[in-house]
Amino acid sequence: MSAQTRPETVGDREHAGPRAGRRARGVTGVLLLLVGLATVVGWGLGSGPGDATFSFGGGTVVTLPDLTLPGTVTPVLLGGVVALLGLYQLARGFSSRRTPLVAGVAVVAFVLAFLAWAMSGGEGSSIDLVRLLRSTVFLATPLILGALAGVLGERSGIVNVAIEGQLLTGAFTAALVGSLAGSLGAGVVGGVLSGAVVGWLLAVFAIRYRVNQVILGVVLNAAALGFTGWAYKALMQSDTARFNSPGVLQPVAIPVLSEIPVLGPLLFEANVVVYLMYVLIVALQVVLFRTRWGLRTRAVGEHPKAADTVGVPVLRMRYVNVVVAGGMAGLGGAFLSVGTIGPFTENMSAGKGFIALAAVIFGRWTPKGAVAASLLFGFFAALQTLVGVLPYGSSVPASFLSALPYLATIFAVAGFVGRVRPPAASGEPYPA
Amino acid sequence: MSTDAPATPVQPPAGTPRRRRPTAGGEWLVTVFAVIGALLVGAVLIAVGDARTRAAAGYFFTYPWDTFSNAWYAVRDAYVALLEGAVYSPVLSGAAALGPISETLVNATPLILGGLAVALAFRVGLFNIGAQGQVILGAIAAAWLGFAFDLPVVLHLLVALVGGVLGGAFWGGIVGWLKARTGAHEVITTIMLNYVAINLLIFLLGVPGFQRPPYGQAISEQVDASATLPPLLGGPLRVHAGLLLALLAALGVHWLFQRARLGFRLRAVGANADAARTAGMDVGRLQVVAMGLSGALAGLAGASQVLGVSGSVTGSVAGSIGFDAITVALLGRNNPWGVVAAGLLFGGLRAGGVQMQSATGVPVDLVGVLQALIVLFIAAPALVRAVFRLRAGGRGVGTELAGGWSR
Numbered sequence: 007m008s009a010q011t012r013p014e015t016v017g018d019r020e021h022a023g024p025r026a027g028r029r030a031r032g033v034t035g036v037l038l039l040l041v042g043l044a045t046v047v048g049w050g051l052g053s054g055p056g057d058a059t060f061s062f063g064g065g066t067v068v069t070l071p072d073l074t075l076p077g078t079v080t081p082v083l084l085g086g087v088v089a090l091l092g093l094y095q096l097a098r099g100f101s102s103r104r105t106p107l108v109a110g111v112a113v114v115a116f117v118l119a120f121l122a123w124a125m126s127g128g129e130g131s132s133i134d135l136v137r138l139l140r141s142t143v144f145l146a147t148p149l150i151l152g153a154l155a156g157v158l159g160e161r162s163g164i165v166n167v168a169i170e171g172q173l174l175t176g177a178f179t180a181a182l183v184g185s186l187a188g189s190l191g192a193g194v195v196g197g198v199l200s201g202a203v204v205g206w207l208l209a210v211f212a213i214r215y216r217v218n219q220v221i222l223g224v225v226l227n228a229a230a231l232g233f234t235g236w237a238y239k240a241l242m243q244s245d246t247a248r249f250n251s252p253g254v255l256q257p258v259a260i261p262v263l264s265e266i267p268v269l270g271p272l273l274f275e276a277n278v279v280v281y282l283m284y285v286l287i288v289a290l291q292v293v294l295f296r297t298r299w300g301l302r303t304r305a306v307g308e309h310p311k312a313a314d315t316v317g318v319p320v321l322r323m324r325y326v327n328v329v330v331a332g333g334m335a336g337l338g339g340a341f342l343s344v345g346t347i348g349p350f351t352e353n354m355s356a357g358k359g360f361i362a363l364a365a366v367i368f369g370r371w372t373p374k375g376a377v378a379a380s381l382l383f384g385f386f387a388a389l390q391t392l393v394g395v396l397p398y399g400s401s402v403p404a405s406f407l408s409a410l411p412y413l414a415t416i417f418a419v420a421g422f423v424g425r426v427r428p429p430a431a432s433g434e435p436y437p438a
Numbered sequence: 439m440s441t442d443a444p445a446t447p448v449q450p451p452a453g454t455p456r457r458r459r460p461t462a463g464g465e466w467l468v469t470v471f472a473v474i475g476a477l478l479v480g481a482v483l484i485a486v487g488d489a490r491t492r493a494a495a496g497y498f499f500t501y502p503w504d505t506f507s508n509a510w511y512a513v514r515d516a517y518v519a520l521l522e523g524a525v526y527s528p529v530l531s532g533a534a535a536l537g538p539i540s541e542t543l544v545n546a547t548p549l550i551l552g553g554l555a556v557a558l559a560f561r562v563g564l565f566n567i568g569a570q571g572q573v574i575l576g577a578i579a580a581a582w583l584g585f586a587f588d589l590p591v592v593l594h595l596l597v598a599l600v601g602g603v604l605g606g607a608f609w610g611g612i613v614g615w616l617k618a619r620t621g622a623h624e625v626i627t628t629i630m631l632n633y634v635a636i637n638l639l640i641f642l643l644g645v646p647g648f649q650r651p652p653y654g655q656a657i658s659e660q661v662d663a664s665a666t667l668p669p670l671l672g673g674p675l676r677v678h679a680g681l682l683l684a685l686l687a688a689l690g691v692h693w694l695f696q697r698a699r700l701g702f703r704l705r706a707v708g709a710n711a712d713a714a715r716t717a718g719m720d721v722g723r724l725q726v727v728a729m730g731l732s733g734a735l736a737g738l739a740g741a742s743q744v745l746g747v748s749g750s751v752t753g754s755v756a757g758s759i760g761f762d763a764i765t766v767a768l769l770g771r772n773n774p775w776g777v778v779a780a781g782l783l784f785g786g787l788r789a790g791g792v793q794m795q796s797a798t799g800v801p802v803d804l805v806g807v808l809q810a811l812i813v814l815f816i817a818a819p820a821l822v823r824a825v826f827r828l829r830a831g832g833r834g835v836g837t838e839l840a841g842g843w844s845r
């Protein structure tokens with residue numbers, strides 16, 4: 007949309023010329039080539055004698071057969087594919103619209119090759135892909151909700167670095183209200199509302215008091231961390247039964263959909279927060295790009311003065327969007343506590359808000375992009391817990407896997423995976 | 439947007455009458471009232487967290503006085519303990535009487551260094567959220583040089599310190615380089631590098647040679663005595679020579695921005711990058727230098743923690759220094775001596791918070807709330823003026839920063 011017509015910024019003018027574009031293409035190509043070769047050499051030639059078996063979970067009606075692949079040939083082939091993509095990128099170049107797809111193929115190939123390698127160290131080890139993806143969705147849920155909040159805020163021109171604080175506050179309030187009211191539903195609502203309150207604070211200080219939004223986000227995070235930590239020790243620890251035993255939201259299988267072989271157990275045997283998340287993903291994507299409200303939101307985020315001139319209430323749009331976004335992040339927080347383990351623990355968001363922020367940028371400020379990025383990050387988190395039990399898995403430091411998403415984000419923002427363009431007025435107070 | 443509305447360093451906040459120049463006195467008043475406001479909010483939290491007050495609130499309408507008196511006692515005891523833990527306690531005598539001050543200074547040292555790091559970057563228009571990662575890199579480098587090599591007494595300490603500085607400078611320099619070469623926004627890259635740094639640390643803490651035998655715990659080898667920062671007062675008092683380094687660093691930053699040609703250029707980039715470029719300055723290179731210097735200061739903070747306080751590295755070696763440093767820089771208004779004062783204040787709050795928790799049971803996390811509120815209030819001077827009905831002008835902090843991602 008209007009990202010293309012946005013006036014070039016200082017940084018862009020210097021760096022995003024055709025020369026820089028070619029260089030970024032070259033870097034991407036070399037990167038793909040290197041990943042491909044590393045896959046062939048590291049995972050392929052370095053593999054053991056065993057086979058790699060991928061199973062597909064227990065479908066209730068249809069069970070898919072296990073897929074057993076040779077442990078050496080598979081990584082070599084997959085690595086070859088990635089290397090070929092890199093060569094093509096160097097020679098001809100993929101169009102920028104294809105870049106996410108190419109990157110996705112490369113990531114999937116790399117990960118499958120890695121898994122095949124990790125299993126090849128011994129006989130008879132297998133990975134249940136459905137279980138892996140299930141825990142991916144599970145781990146990605148708070149990230150997705152946080153990232154959706156980030157997208158909505160930034161599209162209307164407010165940078166939300168406080169996602170972390172909103173997740174934490176949401177988790178805390180959900181556990182507290184859930185315990186006091188004796189109702190998990192009330193807890194979830196409480197979590198949403200508390201996230202919205204943090205969003206409101208963000209909006210008031212950013213819009214009315216014109217505080218620099220990144221600073222504001224950092225400060226709100228610190229406040230949320232301090233406040234929930236204080237309340238956890240002052241209230242919850244002294245009387246856990248009363249203040250911090252909300253129980254856990256149980257998964258609800260959706261009657262027909264959960265019977266679908268792979269997708270059923272993957273997507274439709276989750277708790278209510280996950281289902282709400284599905285709705286929110288679709289709703290946000292539609293609202294942002296197919297409705298008048300979305301058009302106005304994007305206008306306010308790209309060029310508030312123009313929007314103001316044609317009568318769009320800039321500040322009101324921003325207030326509403328940021329508060330609603332806060333509610334989404336609060337829902338993500340509720341998932342962390344009552345949706346996952348029940349009680350609140352100190353600093354239980356543990357940086358997930360910052361990963362969500364990375365997903366916003368990685369996903370190029372679109373809901374579907376943010377969801378894809380969140381799933382990718384969730385996948386690496388799920389992989390980390392799973393790889394340790396595989397024959398070769400323990401030889402890969404877990405910290406390497408957990409650092410990958412962050413490194414990938416750095417590559418993405420550095421433009422090695424194609425330019426990312428923020429909404430033009432994101433972070434700018436209005437009126438200027 | 440950036441081309442037609444470059445960031446102006448001095449910009450009166452909306453809703454205030456335009457004054458010719460914001461006065462320093464106004465800024466002081468705002469700071470003082472921000473602290474008072476934060477303490478008032480903190481008092482409410484203490485009262486709510488107090489079990490007796492909550493019990494008394496149960497029969498509030500039959501006998502309201504109990505609620506208020508209990509709340510008052512809880513708040514008074516907590517803040518008195520805070521003060522005693524930070525400054526002076528009448529129960530302690532002799533050398534122990536200096537204990538609270540010593541603890542305040544120990545806590546203030548990394549905050550001052552980290553605060554200087556963040557403030558230096560702020561002055562150049564860069565937001566360094568990555569002090570945390572740079573502290574970690576500094577700690578790793580200093581610890582490794584401190585235990586892996588056998589060197590003479592003074593030299594060993596110097597090598598370890600320089601290693602810590604270079605470690606942090608490298609981590610910060612990456613950010614500056616990415617910004618200059620690709621336009622990648624430093625807020626994102628620093629946040630990501632924080633996580634890369636912590637993962638690197640966790641990885642190293644599992645590697646024999648870095649990890650301390652018998653490899654049961656995630657803790658590094660002990661730094662040699664020849665590489666430790668000497669204590670300043672001795673005895674049980676923990677305050678160490680890192681404090682002097684912090685003060686020297688403040689002097690250095692002051693000199694850089696007031697006297698040095700490089701500092702002038704850096705400030706020019708911070709004030710208006712376009713103008714600096716037009717004047718022939720290599721903005722990209724200056725950004726790399728600024729992030730390198732900023733990382734160097736943060737790395738020194740990490741080195742000072744390892745060589746002066748802990749003697750080894752664990753997963754929590756950086757604590758929350760990197761994030762507290764942001765609040766210190768903001769409270770100090772990016773001025774080196776302001777940062778020293780802010781570091782002392784927050785160091786005192788930290789030291790006092792520990793005493794408050796042990797004496798009255800009010801969780802030390804309250805200090806985090808106070809810290810955040812103080813900064814929130816001084817970042818929104820219009821709010822403080824409205825609440826306390828102040829008249830003087832004074833601008834919010836961080837106005838030299840770009841607002842969004844795109845610049």
